[in-house]
Amino acid sequence: MSRIDRVLAPNPGPMTLDGTNTWVLRGGEPGPGQETGTRRSVVVDPGPLIDGHLNAVRALAGEVALVLLTHRHADHSEGAAAFAASVGCRVRAADPAHAAVGDLLQDGEHIEVDGLELQVLCTPGHTSDSVSLLLLDDGDLLTGDTVLGRGTSVVAHPDGQLGPYLKSLQRLRELAARGVVTRLLPGHGPVLDDALAVLDGYLEHRYDRLEQVRGALSAGARTPREVVEAVYAEVDRSVWPAAELSVAAQVEHIRAGG
Numbered sequence: 001m002s003r004i005d006r007v008l009a010p011n012p013g014p015m016t017l018d019g020t021n022t023w024v025l026r027g028g029e030p031g032p033g034q035e036t037g038t039r040r041s042v043v044v045d046p047g048p049l050i051d052g053h054l055n056a057v058r059a060l061a062g063e064v065a066l067v068l069l070t071h072r073h074a075d076h077s078e079g080a081a082a083f084a085a086s087v088g089c090r091v092r093a094a095d096p097a098h099a100a101v102g103d104l105l106q107d108g109e110h111i112e113v114d115g116l117e118l119q120v121l122c123t124p125g126h127t128s129d130s131v132s133l134l135l136l137d138d139g140d141l142l143t144g145d146t147v148l149g150r151g152t153s154v155v156a157h158p159d160g161q162l163g164p165y166l167k168s169l170q171r172l173r174e175l176a177a178r179g180v181v182t183r184l185l186p187g188h189g190p191v192l193d194d195a196l197a198v199l200d201g202y203l204e205h206r207y208d209r210l211e212q213v214r215g216a217l218s219a220g221a222r223t224p225r226e227v228v229e230a231v232y233a234e235v236d237r238s239v240w241p242a243a244e245l246s247v248a249a250q251v252e253h254i255r256a257g258g
């Protein structure tokens with residue numbers, strides 16, 4: 001079994017829930033006769049550029065082989081370059097703004113570090129560069145903001161798009177239905193033990209919302225704001241700006257014939 005530790009960043013808010021989860025991963029315990037205590041770690045999403053947080057990650061991570069980013073949003077990526085420089089490793093990401101050309105993550109790619117085996121799954125939708133990372137030995141999936149530990153995620157239009165997001169959720173759902181993915185380790189909020197149930201819920205929620213947005217448009221709503229007022233009335237107003245982005249993505253999806 002891989003060893004998985006979480007360091008919670010002190011950046012709570014309506015969009016970040018309790019704060020950003022920084023994940024520190026290591027390969028499982030070595031077998032008899034193998035060397036112990038030399039396993040380097042992989043740090044996923046160093047999080048915001050807050051010294052106290054990055055110090056806490058560094059203390060837990062020991063020797064770091066690699067920093068990985070699930071996507072470009074600052075609450076995950078802002079501290080990445082400084083953190084990687086301080087521990088002397090590279091940053092790998094799907095966004096060229098955060099990784100050198102040779103360090104861009106590819107869909108399906110395997111990454112192995114001292115007994116830790118990860119597979120990269122490109123899961124665009126929340127943003128165009130969103131990836132999920134599968135721990136091959138136990139079926140844990142690091143989802144970034146593609147799936148959150150509570151509530152639902154945002155399709156951050158125009159970078160994020162609904163068509164790719166639905167395809168990404170369906171892809172992850174199929175992996176969960178086959179038992180390849182078991183638990184979800186999100187970028188915000190708690191670990192989710194039943195990946196299949198959560199992904200089913202996410203898909204259902206997205207299709208329900210799409211119907212509601214269609215309904216609001218036929219009832220005369222013209223702007224994303226008017227749709228939000230009609231469809232997200234029960235949702236806390238602090239997340240309405242984010243809801244407007246998701247609605248813009250849904251309106252575009254509907255107008256494109258989705």
Ligand SMILES: [Zn+2]
Binds near residue numbers: 073126145
């Ligand atoms: Zn995000």
